[in-house]
Amino acid sequence: MPVPPPGARRQVLLAATFPHSVWVVWDDPRSGSQIDFASFRHAVRTAERGRFDFFLIAETLRLREHAGRLDDLEVAGRPHSPTVMSALAAVTRHIGLVPTMSSTYNEPYELARQIATLDHLSAGRAGWNIVTTADPEAGVNFRRGAHLAHADRYARAEEFVRAATALWAGGTTTPQRHRGTHIDLEGTFTLPPGPQGRPVLVQAGDSADGQAFAVRHADIVFSLHDRPAEGRRFRTAIRARARALGRDPDSLKVMPGAGFVLGDTAGDAAERSRDVALRQVTPVVALTRIGQLWGADLSGRDPDDPPPPPAGPPGSPAAAMYDRAVAEGLSIRELAIRSLLRHTFTGTPAEVAARIDENVRTGAADGYILAGHLNPVGFDEFTDRVVPHLQERGVLRTAYTEGATLRENLGLTTRRPGVAR
Amino acid sequence: MDVGTSLHLAVALDGAPGGEPPPAVPAPAAVWADRAAEAERGLLDLLTLDDAHAPPPGGGARPEAVQLAAALGALTRWIGIVPTVTPTHSEPFHLSTAVATLDFVTTGRAGCLVRAGLDRAEDGTAGRTPGSAEERLAETTEAVEVIRALWDSWDDDAEIRDTARGLFLDRTRIRPVAHRGPHLTVRGPSVTPRPPQGQPPVLAAVRDEGTRRLAVRGADLALLDAADPDDARAQAALLRAAEAAAGRPGPPLLIFADLPVALDGDPRRAAARRPAGPGAFAGTPEALAAALAHWQAAGLDGVRLLPASVDRDLPAVTRGVVPALQARGAFRRRQEAGTLRARLGLPRPAARPGR
Numbered sequence: 177m178p179v180p181p182p183g184a185r186r187q188v189l190l191a192a193t194f195p196h197s198v199w200v201v202w203d204d205p206r207s208g209s210q211i212d213f214a215s216f217r218h219a220v221r222t223a224e225r226g227r228f229d230f231f232l233i234a235e236t237l238r239l240r241e242h243a244g245r246l247d248d249l250e251v252a253g254r255p256h257s258p259t260v261m262s263a264l265a266a267v268t269r270h271i272g273l274v275p276t277m278s279s280t281y282n283e284p285y286e287l288a289r290q291i292a293t294l295d296h297l298s299a300g301r302a303g304w305n306i307v308t309t310a311d312p313e314a315g316v317n318f319r320r321g322a323h324l325a326h327a328d329r330y331a332r333a334e335e336f337v338r339a340a341t342a343l344w345a346g347g348t349t350t351p352q353r354h355r356g357t358h359i360d361l362e363g364t365f366t367l368p369p370g371p372q373g374r375p376v377l378v379q380a381g382d383s384a385d386g387q388a389f390a391v392r393h394a395d396i397v398f399s400l401h402d403r404p405a406e407g408r409r410f411r412t413a414i415r416a417r418a419r420a421l422g423r424d425p426d427s428l429k430v431m432p433g434a435g436f437v438l439g440d441t442a443g444d445a446a447e448r449s450r451d452v453a454l455r456q457v458t459p460v461v462a463l464t465r466i467g468q469l470w471g472a473d474l475s476g477r478d479p480d481d482p483p484p485p486p487a488g489p490p491g492s493p494a495a496a497m498y499d500r501a502v503a504e505g506l507s508i509r510e511l512a513i514r515s516l517l518r519h520t521f522t523g524t525p526a527e528v529a530a531r532i533d534e535n536v537r538t539g540a541a542d543g544y545i546l547a548g549h550l551n552p553v554g555f556d557e558f559t560d561r562v563v564p565h566l567q568e569r570g571v572l573r574t575a576y577t578e579g580a581t582l583r584e585n586l587g588l589t590t591r592r593p594g595v596a597r
Numbered sequence: 598m599d600v601g602t603s604l605h606l607a608v609a610l611d612g613a614p615g616g617e618p619p620p621a622v623p624a625p626a627a628v629w630a631d632r633a634a635e636a637e638r639g640l641l642d643l644l645t646l647d648d649a650h651a652p653p654p655g656g657g658a659r660p661e662a663v664q665l666a667a668a669l670g671a672l673t674r675w676i677g678i679v680p681t682v683t684p685t686h687s688e689p690f691h692l693s694t695a696v697a698t699l700d701f702v703t704t705g706r707a708g709c710l711v712r713a714g715l716d717r718a719e720d721g722t723a724g725r726t727p728g729s730a731e732e733r734l735a736e737t738t739e740a741v742e743v744i745r746a747l748w749d750s751w752d753d754d755a756e757i758r759d760t761a762r763g764l765f766l767d768r769t770r771i772r773p774v775a776h777r778g779p780h781l782t783v784r785g786p787s788v789t790p791r792p793p794q795g796q797p798p799v800l801a802a803v804r805d806e807g808t809r810r811l812a813v814r815g816a817d818l819a820l821l822d823a824a825d826p827d828d829a830r831a832q833a834a835l836l837r838a839a840e841a842a843a844g845r846p847g848p849p850l851l852i853f854a855d856l857p858v859a860l861d862g863d864p865r866r867a868a869a870r871r872p873a874g875p876g877a878f879a880g881t882p883e884a885l886a887a888a889l890a891h892w893q894a895a896g897l898d899g900v901r902l903l904p905a906s907v908d909r910d911l912p913a914v915t916r917g918v919v920p921a922l923q924a925r926g927a928f929r930r931r932q933e934a935g936t937l938r939a940r941l942g943l944p945r946p947a948a949r950p951g952r
Contacts, residue, residue: 202758211789238788252788254789256694259694266672290661367659
């Protein structure tokens, strides 16, 4: 593992995610396909040019619906995440590749083979972003059928990861047998241990169960806490819990998801942020999204009017949002923009680089999982304009270490196969 | 080239069963890429990738076929890429999006070879226990229906990007499949848009009555184990009769024979490596080219060659057999544009609601 020289600045970890959501500005002339392979190739190569650590793709197992109707507002239509990553392994050389896959609607033998194949094909660049699938309706597409209760989903994830880890470690020589409440598996794996021993495990999910799972198994926590103060509290708490389990806290990296909008001056950046926000939250998007949160049909309303009181109980997320709208005098559209959007880093390239560096230096994060608002060119500007500032500050590599695995690039403690934690 | 005179050629990139054992550590992507590039240079129609939820019988490593296919798909430009899938042991929903994704990666060169997962040694890997052999064949047939219905659950033009109304999708052009069968309940729609070919070709190996029924009901292309051209003619007749009995819609099944081959300029050296299996051939590339004319005359659309040694026999196919076929006017001389379906002479179907 490359050891930073003494006095080296604390390195910033960077990942790029390919957005599929309502927040993609799909009517921009630069906006391309969200499904053609050329789009994924462009995005991953841009991130590799920017010396990012890894590229991540989220997953859904069902198209979004609302009130029994397909949601037609957002950028929908995704690839099978490990399959597009295996294709990207063939057209990249250094960047990590992290598909998102549900532990609820996959089986460990098959999933472990897909990730292990990706790891071998990419010479040690595979990860797995573990989700337990929050959509209670996804079960309609799978043999498992009825959805698991929240607590059961993490119980299954726990057994699942132990089984997958044992398969990776056992290779083609050691038969595996797992009899649990949720996992019943018997068989010999079809691949030897991969180049990085165990692929990098990313955990996304902020619940108490999710955090408990993360401190036991994950190498990276994909958190929601992109504001510095919140981020510091969260990271400090996660590290303390890891330490309490006897784990080196530096073996668990915290990477919040974050958006960015750049400009030539601070004023220009703020103006662009405003412009992007208005294009992300169009009137129809504002009425639909707030309507979904309210559990009400707001489609006839004027988005520039104040929101009606939500029907939910006091203390619900909708009630808290409503209180905010009243206190700040926000319209429905403004409320949607303020509550739902995250332009975490808005500023000039130099300012954005300085803030990322400062956040990492002061323990608000180990790095960020960035999402652009354009497919597939959302990272071009970041790579061309922010990355050089980070490199100048000495907090981002100017070249990859030849032959390094994702685990090594992330500076993670080496995990031998078979060691669950 | 006149499609009517052209024989289709496929190659099993893993080689013949019982041939050279696979290495203990999976070959690096570069090795597989070299093999795929060789097959592509030889203008072969498609390559297949074997798979199972268990290590190879003689030991060695086995990468997951769809993942390997995706990597090869990104490194090739022309050849069809057909991984093996096992719907009794994998979720049809995942298989549908995975093969659709492969079709996007290859811009229309993907297919899948469906196997019924009859080997009980693999059962412990499935997370459930599939039923009897007969049940498994029925479940696989049903799974292929579901996979195809999911590919058709988006119309080709479902993404509308209607700026005026702020709509990305036209929700009337995306439909649930609402499948409720004896083995599977899948609501859909897919999360992946309709793949470039609409329906990537589905291949199935025909080994007996049960797999024949599976191929007739679910596949576009059947792979036969035939001892010789006469046997192939008899089996093809059985398939045609089964098609007629089933009232199969759409184009008739394409029929290929699986031929294990060992090739050498010196026929005695080839004979020393003669592979096992029905229809096995050992001899010179020219002799194989001549033999293929007899297989084609038996009513076959093509053959899948299973090399005894991929590294020796694949180049002998591409540099020996193919030029000999070209000299006979029986094989294409250049890459033809289009998708795998188009190359196989299969029309691109429209999305059929409730298929």
